[in-house]
Amino acid sequence: MKTFRTAFSLLFLFILGAFLFIWIEREIEERNERAERPLPTGLHPIVESKRDQLIAQSEEIGIEVLITDGFRSVEEQNRIHAQGRSQGGSIVTHAEGGGSYHNYGLAIDFALRLPDGSVVWDIERDGNGNGRPDWFEVADIAKELGFEWGGDWVRFKDYPHFQMDFGLSIRQLKDGYRPEDAVAD
Template sequence: MKNVKTALIIIFLLVLGGFLFIWVQKELAFREELRQRPLPTRLHPIVAEHRDRLIERTEEIGIDIVITDGFRSVEEQEALYRQGREDSGNVVTYARGGESYHNYGLAIDFALQLDDGNVVWDIERDDNGNGRRDWFEVADIAKELGFEWGGDWERFRDYPHLQMTFGLSIKELQRGWRPEDVLEE
């Protein structure tokens, strides 16, 4: 009886080991496939659609915005990172190339556009005269549309920044994970 139990345990462990071996091989192949996925070259279609909705909805309440940045290549991100460090100018980002949602087509930056065409990054303005700061009205609309707003961040407030992460971290994006390109109905 003891030999039968031992044999059954050995068979069970061999079968389990076989399943684990196959699963590990598939997981390794999947991860390699992810690593080989190319970086996006444009703004994600859902982000682009919501960007357009944001512009429309802010216009409806008398606030004109301009999108100052969207998709950004890793090389462009590195150049921005060098600004204020190795190159002249002010520091404008703390993210190196590949560390920004812009590099994956999942972020946009905005500013306010005045009637005379000038663009301003003034978070105190209330040009539509409703007693609320225009910048924060734009951010509230963006959040209703599913964007995360950099002005809500604790460590570093990035007021012009809006992003849609689709639940993916920068590390996951760097490993090759990508959100689906399916628009919501």
Template structure:
């Protein structure tokens, strides 16, 4: 009986090892395939659609917004990151190239457009005169559409920033995962 258990245990471990080996090989293969995926070159279609919905909803509420930024290349991100560091100006981002949702087509920035066409980043402005700052109205509309708002962040308040990350971290995006990997039809 003891010999049977020993043989059974060894057989079980051998089969388990074979399954683990196959699983690890598949994971490595999938990781390599993901790593070869090119970076996006524009906004993700769902983000683009939600952006357009946000602009329309804001307009219905009497708020004219301008999307000031969307997709950014890694090079563009590095230029923005240099601001306030190796170049003059205030620091506007802590994300270097490849570390921003903008680099994956999953983020937009907005500002308020005044009737004369000028653009402001005034988070207290109440242009539609409903007793509530327009900026926060737009942020709430965006959150209802599924965006995360940078104004809710604890460490660095990024009031113009809206992102739709589809549950993917920056690390996963860097590893080649894309929203299509997590969106189920």
């Protein structure tokens, strides 16, 4: 009886090991495939559509939104990150290349355009005269459209920033995951 249990245990461990080996091989293969995926070269189609809706809905309430930034290449992100550090100017981002949702086409930045064509980043301005700052009205519209707003962040406020992460972290995006994967799963 003891020999039977030992043989059964060895068979079980062999089968378990084989399944584990196959699973690990598949994980490695999938990781390699993801790592070979190219970075996006523009805004994700859903982000692009929601951006256009944000502009239109803001216009309906008398606020003209100007999108000041969208997709950024890793090289562009590194140049912006150098500002206030190794290059002159003020620090405008904490994210190095590959560390921003802009680099994956999942973020936009905005400002307000005034009737005279000038652009402002005044978060207290009430240009449509309804008693509420335009900036926060735009943020509310964006959040209804599914964007996360940098003005809600606790660690630091990034008032001009909206992003859609599709449930993906920067680490996952760096590892080759893309929003299409998140939607399909």
